[in-house]
Amino acid sequence: MNEMEDAGADQGICKKSWLVVQALSGASQWLDIFLIFSIPSFLWHAPPADIALVAAAFAIPSLVLGPFVGFLTDRGDSKIIMLYGATARTALTICIAFAPSLYPFLALVFAKGLANTFYWASSSVMTRRLVPAHARTRYYANLSALDQASKIAAPLFAGGLTQLLAMPMVFLFSGAIMAAATGLLPAVLLRDPETCKALEEAGSSEADRPTPAFGLMTRLPRGLLLGALASVAVSALLAVYDPHLAAYLSFLGFSGETYSWIMSSTALGAATAAILVRRVVIGRNSVANLMRGGLLVYSCVLVVTAFVVSYVPQKSIEPFLMALWFVNGFGYELFAIGAGVNLQNLCPRQLLGRVSTSIRSAQLAAVLSFPIFGAWLIAVYGRTAPFVFSAGAAVLLMLAGAALWLRPVSGKV
Known part of the structure; x- marks a missing residue:
């Protein structure tokens, strides 16, 4: 009985920790979206065509490469992929703060879009493994409420910081939020009851192609x-x-x-x-x-x-x-x-x-x-x-x- 209670308590801690990681990741992304479109417009006075290029650079990795990244996530170690994706998101967010002009900015935004694709693909797999079926509706409701709060607060937070800092430097705060999420990930993923070997053995011939x-x-x-x-x-x-x-x-x-x-x-x-x-x-x-x-x-x-x-x-x-x-x-x-x-x-x-x-x-x-x-x-x-x-x-x-x-x-x- 005690073992069952301990397992249930551990599962509850795991679910809450995972919710914190995903909420922090979402908050960082809302800040990024606000800044990615604000900086070219207000700092470099980019024309509409260049703003369209920024949108394309951010979206194309997920649009074009998403299904193939998903295949790699299904067949590989989703824990490692997620850790690499989170680390890359953190590093690239910090690098964007120091982009000297529009075209280096575009290249970094494209790379960040690719890192996002790896992170969110592995996130779907890990949610399945870390959140039990009976708790998923409540989990998604909690995550959605936090995500909407971040969506409202991100422009206000970024706008307030620009009164004190140069606008690109606000990316450092987004990077700090993502770094906090990345720092929590190893402890959360260690609570995953499944091994990567078990996950691979659960695959089928469909997953091999x-x-x-x-x-x-x-x-x-x-x-x-x-x-x-x-x-x-x-x-x-x-x-x-x-x-x-x-x-x-x-x-x-x-x-x-x-x-x-x-x-x-x-x-x-x-x-x-x-x-x-x-x-x-x-x-x-x-x-x-x-x-x-x-x-x-x-x-x-x-x-x-x-x-x-x-x-x-x-x-x-x-x-x-x-x-x-x-x-x-x-x-x-x-x-x-x-x-x-x-x-x-x-x-x-x-x-x-x-x-x-x-x-x-x-x-x-x-x-x-x-x-x-x-x-x-x-x-x-x-x-x-x-x-x-x-x-x-x-x-x-x-x-x-x-x-x-x-x-x-x-x-x-």
């Missing part, structure tokens, strides 16, 4: 496949309208302050969803219900948004948009928490790194490409067209979701 998970999708559990498709669809819908919100508000005559309040409403809605999931008793089929409920809320709010931007007078629209983006963030986060747990629970262990990075690559491809489609809609049909299109697509998504609701997903979720 360096095929991206796109080619394996038809052989995945139905519940996982549907969750992956829904994740990409939601990311695509978001990318059609959300990048154009600032331009739409400017067109209506609102200031940047209005835009910041609406974005804060989104983060507040997401944090509210995470806290709600954290406090609600987790029951049977709760993961599937989180995904379905989140998708329903998200889709409905897009339909209402299309109505508001089309018919509500401009002088009265601001509070409506703040409320809608709060509910938007709430629904999106419910879905995202459910999708994260669904992936962990249903994905075959020997394919987890590859499948998670392939889904992330597909989402990133949607995030990078669909804003172009949104811009085309604006050019052809007007400023409100992305919102109206997204509402129509959301109706189709709701109909598909309603049909799937009547057919429970396969696998234990």
